[in-house]
Amino acid sequence: MKFDAQIPSGPLAEKWDKHRFEMKLVNPSNKRKYKIIIVGTGLAGASAAASFAELGYNVSVFCYQDSPRRAHSIAAQGGINAAKNYQNDGDSIFRLFYDTIKGGDFRSREANVYRLAQVSNNIIDQCVAQGVPFAREYGGTLANRSFGGAQVSRTFYARGQTGQQLLLSAYSALLRQIASGKVKMYPRSEMLDLVVVNDRARGIVVRNLINGKISSHAADAVVLATGGYGNVFYLSTNAKGCNVTAAYRAYKKGAAFANPCYTQIHPTCIPVTGEYQSKLTLMSESLRNDGRIWVPKKKGDTRPPNEIPEDERDYFLERKYPSFGNLAPRDISSRSAKEVCDAGYGVGHYKGKGVYLDLSDAIKRLGVEVIKDRYGNLFDMYERITGDNPYEVPMRIYPASHYTMGGLWVDYNLMSTIPGLFVIGEANFSDHGANRLGASALMQGLADGYFIIPYTIGNYLARSGNSDINADHSEFKASEKTVEEQTKKLLSINGKKTADSFHREFGHIIWEYCGMSRNEAGLKKALEEIPALREEFWNNVKIVGSGSELNQALERAGRVADFLEFGEIMCYDALNRKESCGAHFREEYQTEEGEAKRDDKHYSYVSAWEFNGVGKEPILHKEPLVFENVKLSTRSYK
Amino acid sequence: MNLTLYVWRQKNAQDKGRMEKYDAKNITSHMSFLEMLDVVNEDLIHQNIEPIAFDHDCREGICGTCSLMINGIPHGPQRATTVCQLHMRYFKDGDTIYIEPWRSRAFPIVRDLIVDRSAFDRIMQAGGFISVNTGGVPDANSIPISKKDADTAMDAAACIGCGACVAACPNASAMLFIAAKVSHFASLPQGQIERKERVKKMIAHMDKEGFGNCTNYYECEAACPKEISVKFIAKMNREYFKASLTGR
Ligand SMILES: Cc1cc2nc3c(=O)[nH]c(=O)nc-3n(C[C@H](O)[C@H](O)[C@H](O)COP(=O)(O)OP(=O)(O)OC[C@H]3O[C@@H](n4cnc5c(N)ncnc54)[C@H](O)[C@@H]3O)c2cc1C
Ligand code: FES
Numbered sequence: 003m004k005f006d007a008q009i010p011s012g013p014l015a016e017k018w019d020k021h022r023f024e025m026k027l028v029n030p031s032n033k034r035k036y037k038i039i040i041v042g043t044g045l046a047g048a049s050a051a052a053s054f055a056e057l058g059y060n061v062s063v064f065c066y067q068d069s070p071r072r073a074h075s076i077a078a079q080g081g082i083n084a085a086k087n088y089q090n091d092g093d094s095i096f097r098l099f100y101d102t103i104k105g106g107d108f109r110s111r112e113a114n115v116y117r118l119a120q121v122s123n124n125i126i127d128q129c130v131a132q133g134v135p136f137a138r139e140y141g142g143t144l145a146n147r148s149f150g151g152a153q154v155s156r157t158f159y160a161r162g163q164t165g166q167q168l169l170l171s172a173y174s175a176l177l178r179q180i181a182s183g184k185v186k187m188y189p190r191s192e193m194l195d196l197v198v199v200n201d202r203a204r205g206i207v208v209r210n211l212i213n214g215k216i217s218s219h220a221a222d223a224v225v226l227a228t229g230g231y232g233n234v235f236y237l238s239t240n241a242k243g244c245n246v247t248a249a250y251r252a253y254k255k256g257a258a259f260a261n262p263c264y265t266q267i268h269p270t271c272i273p274v275t276g277e278y279q280s281k282l283t284l285m286s287e288s289l290r291n292d293g294r295i296w297v298p299k300k301k302g303d304t305r306p307p308n309e310i311p312e313d314e315r316d317y318f319l320e321r322k323y324p325s326f327g328n329l330a331p332r333d334i335s336s337r338s339a340k341e342v343c344d345a346g347y348g349v350g351h352y353k354g355k356g357v358y359l360d361l362s363d364a365i366k367r368l369g370v371e372v373i374k375d376r377y378g379n380l381f382d383m384y385e386r387i388t389g390d391n392p393y394e395v396p397m398r399i400y401p402a403s404h405y406t407m408g409g410l411w412v413d414y415n416l417m418s419t420i421p422g423l424f425v426i427g428e429a430n431f432s433d434h435g436a437n438r439l440g441a442s443a444l445m446q447g448l449a450d451g452y453f454i455i456p457y458t459i460g461n462y463l464a465r466s467g468n469s470d471i472n473a474d475h476s477e478f479k480a481s482e483k484t485v486e487e488q489t490k491k492l493l494s495i496n497g498k499k500t501a502d503s504f505h506r507e508f509g510h511i512i513w514e515y516c517g518m519s520r521n522e523a524g525l526k527k528a529l530e531e532i533p534a535l536r537e538e539f540w541n542n543v544k545i546v547g548s549g550s551e552l553n554q555a556l557e558r559a560g561r562v563a564d565f566l567e568f569g570e571i572m573c574y575d576a577l578n579r580k581e582s583c584g585a586h587f588r589e590e591y592q593t594e595e596g597e598a599k600r601d602d603k604h605y606s607y608v609s610a611w612e613f614n615g616v617g618k619e620p621i622l623h624k625e626p627l628v629f630e631n632v633k634l635s636t637r638s639y640k
Numbered sequence: 641m642n643l644t645l646y647v648w649r650q651k652n653a654q655d656k657g658r659m660e661k662y663d664a665k666n667i668t669s670h671m672s673f674l675e676m677l678d679v680v681n682e683d684l685i686h687q688n689i690e691p692i693a694f695d696h697d698c699r700e701g702i703c704g705t706c707s708l709m710i711n712g713i714p715h716g717p718q719r720a721t722t723v724c725q726l727h728m729r730y731f732k733d734g735d736t737i738y739i740e741p742w743r744s745r746a747f748p749i750v751r752d753l754i755v756d757r758s759a760f761d762r763i764m765q766a767g768g769f770i771s772v773n774t775g776g777v778p779d780a781n782s783i784p785i786s787k788k789d790a791d792t793a794m795d796a797a798a799c800i801g802c803g804a805c806v807a808a809c810p811n812a813s814a815m816l817f818i819a820a821k822v823s824h825f826a827s828l829p830q831g832q833i834e835r836k837e838r839v840k841k842m843i844a845h846m847d848k849e850g851f852g853n854c855t856n857y858y859e860c861e862a863a864c865p866k867e868i869s870v871k872f873i874a875k876m877n878r879e880y881f882k883a884s885l886t887g888r
Contacts, residue, residue, distance in 0.1 A: 053774040068695065069761050071801055072703040088781060124775070131777035133770045133830050135793035142784025161794055166702055170797065174769035181765040189758070212750060241697040275670040280678055281699045383701065386718070386725045387672075452774045500685050502678070547690045551652065552751045554693055555685065 008413040009113045026464035033058035039221040043070030046427025047227030048172035049451030055179035074241040078165025079286035081157035082444040084122040093154040106435020107584035121453040132171040149440035162379045195481040196252040203423035207481045214550040218473035230406035230428035236509025238403035239284040245561040257418040258610035260411035260431035263576035268404030269335035273356040282402040292364035297347040333585040336401035360396035407434040411610040415458035426450035436584025489549040497542030501559035521589040525577045536566040641733035648740045669729040693752040701725040704800030709740040714804035714863040722865040742807035759849040766845035767838040796823040798866045808863035811852030816860040819876035836883035
């Protein structure tokens, strides 16, 4: 496998401009002759689809939900970053770039991240023009808030529903193109295979989720915008349908998977209440702006929080990180919470897995009305789920799987190792290194979709020309057959355990051994337990109903089957990386104070894994990371 | 707690459908309503019965996918709450619960509790957008927008497109859904240029899809999990009236 990141030469700030000039263009009158498939309608997919159609390409779009508007981007709460410096507090493109590189613990590519910071400002302009009702100051200008990992205020937001508003605007742009006939939309369709002909991505095979029909779709290029694999842990803040299937099947067809072990655990989620728990709910990190996180100083203290006096509380983030305090980055905050709970100071009804997030000081200082204006909907949500009123009782939070920095490997053009297969949004690995900063995923999704891939895909199409391959080609038929056989096999097992119960069991393994902290023995154990569980799955899963109708249990089983294979690559990756960096914390590699210890000399690279057969260790390729514009430093948020 | 459920089962769009009775055993008050259904479904699978199909995804009240009629109320008894966020503490041991899909001519049933809401996407296609292409737009701060207008726009834009308003309306009207989108854009300077055309096209398309008309029952507002106000319907009616008077 060849790994050329295609990073343009020249000074950092000029690379993207230079590259745009050097890229080939498709003649406008020829654009409609090129067909592009996009899988996914989140921020990345919807924005790319609308932009392609506006340029004149012939576009087909797929998603598994009943409407493109329901992609999981809709759930993002907190906000989106941009280097506008509207607050005059010293922000700049370079600072956003630097914060993102540093936040990612120096495990991302300089050139990609710099470009992301550059286009961040265009995103805000675009969204405002589309009618996104961002929060405003009384004078009518845009308001900002601060987010973890940054000391400037650069996050734009629409109440607690930023993702919803950004997605609805991209969805509107997409619908306008559907109405004009340039986009054909296929909702309730799940991609189950990528078709590669003569080493190029030529199309996909999908299952219609209503009638079970398997069909093939050919194109000149395929774009995956299928989101992250956070549900590998079973419990996560992701929607129930989020999966690794599309990315994983592309991996099996030859696309390298990069940094699968970089998974982000979000510090502020509502704790688990029981074994039946189906998902975890995130409380926006923006709460940490005004909230203070603490546990009782006494182990196993069962007094209600309001009865614990000030001097008997341990504000552990403020204590350990005096300059960032409650705004320390996500990985640090999550690990600190886990540490105090593991040590027996945790609170709440389920296994003491919780810490307090307390806004009572802010309520006293600012008044209930201001807090209501800022966080009203989050407070309501918390009360709905827990039955507690956060205006009176501090909230309880615990870390949960939230975001996956790892993803399919892409070059500077966002193309995978399979020519013609592009990957955008959370599904790729490109910009966040070993840890993502808050409010940067929305930025990346829209940057990829609106402002990067419309150029780079043109370059690819112009250079590779039209294809004459259609969906009757034997490779498509072969893929359809594989997919049909897998469905048949799943339905024929008729064992004793449901797909959900396998997923739950598997989630426990991954959370335990490849979650917030990892060690060699645990990872090796996981690598024994996962194949055994997978084996059991294929002999003992029970699915009722048929494949030729709407069958949600069958859909789930297919996704679980892929997670059960994918989990192993995560563990191999975590095992290989004998250092701690960002969200990847290897217990063997920490400083005396218990902080992550990077090993730049040996691990300053992207791990890109090549499929080598199910159950076999994949082949590791290394893309070295070169830093010319920032000095590698030890992250310190003290 | 133990509950008795009556659930609408219908194999596909052609099937006639019927209510079936199931027991929900060992349910705890911390469970969400959908988690209760998960538990029932696991049970059904073990009994070789096809699990109950229901739509859901985010399970945090924002994607608008979940859509159940519980004892005749869209999203169930708790105000301003989608069914995925409804928790079992609102029920008590021994309760009988009737679970049905949204019922409306414009939302045909797909299977069991799942309906086809693509009519909403088509209404949006008719005009629910601001026609700007990617790129070439002015700086975001070049047009100031008063906090009041931005807040009004956001109040309207909070709609999650779940369709509870239609399910609640005796006429199965989609007026609240359209009013929310029309009011969102009409409150912002960026929405002015297509303001008149938008409202006319969206309403015309609503009629085409077979939704009923609004005769001021206001059941929609009561059922809306995002508490979108019926004042937006009044606003849309004014918009529509003005647009019809002045032509384009
Ligand atoms: C609760 C929550 C809050 C968040 N808050 C923030 C925030 O405040 N700021 C921020 O920057 N980021 C936030 N994030 C992260 C951010 O929302 C996501 O990373 C981002 O929206 C992902 O967008 P996407 O377009 O890549 O994928 P998604 O929005 O996940 O879309 C994936 C799409 O792919 C489709 N799909 C997937 N698999 C298949 C398949 N096999 N076949 C067909 N279609 C498929 C789906 O139907 C969907 O349309 C948050 C995430 C969560 C979970
Ligand atoms: S499942 Fe998303 S709103 Fe209920």
